[in-house]
Amino acid sequence: MDPITNITGKVVALPLENIDTDQIIPAKWLKVTDKSGLGDGLFETWRYNADGSPNPDFVLNKPEAQGASILVAGKNFGSGSSREHAPWSLQAYGFKAVIAPAFADIFRGNSLKIGLLPVIVDEETFHQLVSLCEEDPTTEVSIDLAQQSLSLPGGQQVSFPIDGFSKHCLLNGVDQLGFIMQQESDIVAYEARNPVLINTQA
Template sequence: MDKFETITGVAAPLPLINVDTDMIIPKQFLKTIKRSGLGVNLFDEMRYRDDGSEIPDFVLNQPAYRGAQILVAGDNFGCGSSREHAPWALLDFGIRVVIAPSFADIFHGNCFKNGILPIALPQEEVDAVMEDAQRGENARITVDLEAQEVRLTDGRAIPFEVDPFKKHCLLEGLDDIGLTEQKAGSIETFEGRMGQDRPWV
């Protein structure tokens, strides 16, 4: 997992509430177990017509937002089924931060496990970020995980809360496998001792 560094760039505004995981990545794309290749199908039913052509009005199809690394959304983002493909699709598209008033619990946890920072802010603060995001290429928003701040174009800094352990994991690029690998020495010692004490196991 890549380390999370300070992100500065255009934020894509998606002012919709209750965006569920089927909207993020529809069920027909869940056959893969690979984390790559899903970005093209992110928000598939909102991005494309039945013939496969793009819907120009959808935010991620607009030139200003095609390279967005930050997504600003409405309340209860990531609700619905617990599919981990949802953060996989966001990350594969290039989204590293999602800002919303609230998140579904399982989606929230899956984001951290995949290198995405979900930031929950009060509605009025989300509205301020959303307004900035709607300026397109004229607005550059910064998300500083170390300082726990979202900085708007006018220099205003909005603080946010994050679990200290999850913050550490993002800053160090540690997913569950990475955390386990940090204990490799202890695991090898334990297995060696078990092999001597219980050779029949």
């Protein structure tokens, strides 16, 4: 996982509430074991017509949305099942962050584990971002993870929450296993100091 410090990119808005994981990535894609290609399944039932042709009315298929790396979505994004394929597909498509007023807890946790940054903003900021995207499809924003700050066009800055452990892992480009491995010397030293306790528990 690459470290995340700052993310600057074009924004695309899908301002629907309660977008669930089945809408993000249909169940038929759960059979794959390789993350590559999952971007093709992102919002599949919305992106494509019954004959497989792109739906020109869906926002991601519009020419002005091409190259967007930050998704703005309505509250309770990622509800439904706990499938990890949902954040995988968003990341595979090219999104680096999702901005929403609220996320489903499991989806948010799965996203943080793979380096897809979920940014929680207030309703006013959400509606402002949607309006900006409607007025100018080339709208870009910047996210500073260290400062936990979202910068909008014009210089307005909005703070967002993130727990300290997830922030540390993202800034340093390590997953949970990587974090534990970083503590190897401390773990070895603890075991050396407590051999009886370690053997008893084993």
